Amino acid sequence: MAKGDVNGPSAQPLWKFLQASIDPGFPPIRDVSWNFGKFLVDRRGVPVARFAPTSSPLALERDIQRLLAERA
Numbered sequence: 001m002a003k004g005d006v007n008g009p010s011a012q013p014l015w016k017f018l019q020a021s022i023d024p025g026f027p028p029i030r031d032v033s034w035n036f037g038k039f040l041v042d043r044r045g046v047p048v049a050r051f052a053p054t055s056s057p058l059a060l061e062r063d064i065q066r067l068l069a070e071r072a
């Protein structure tokens with residue numbers, strides 16, 4: 001685990017994938033604005049939601065429970 005870029009042309013592939021896969025309307029700029037931004041990914045590796053850095057982890061619980069209840 002090494003420090004790496006999450007935005008711009010030198011962003012690591014994971015971050016490019018996550019940013020491109022989520023609705024570009026949230027936030028209006030795709031860049032990860034802060035290190036506590038959250039992405040929710042389903043069992044197949046498909047990003048399904050993005051949450052603001054200020055979102056409490058507890059605010060994700062309903063979405064996580066819904067994904068866990070889905071069949072693989």
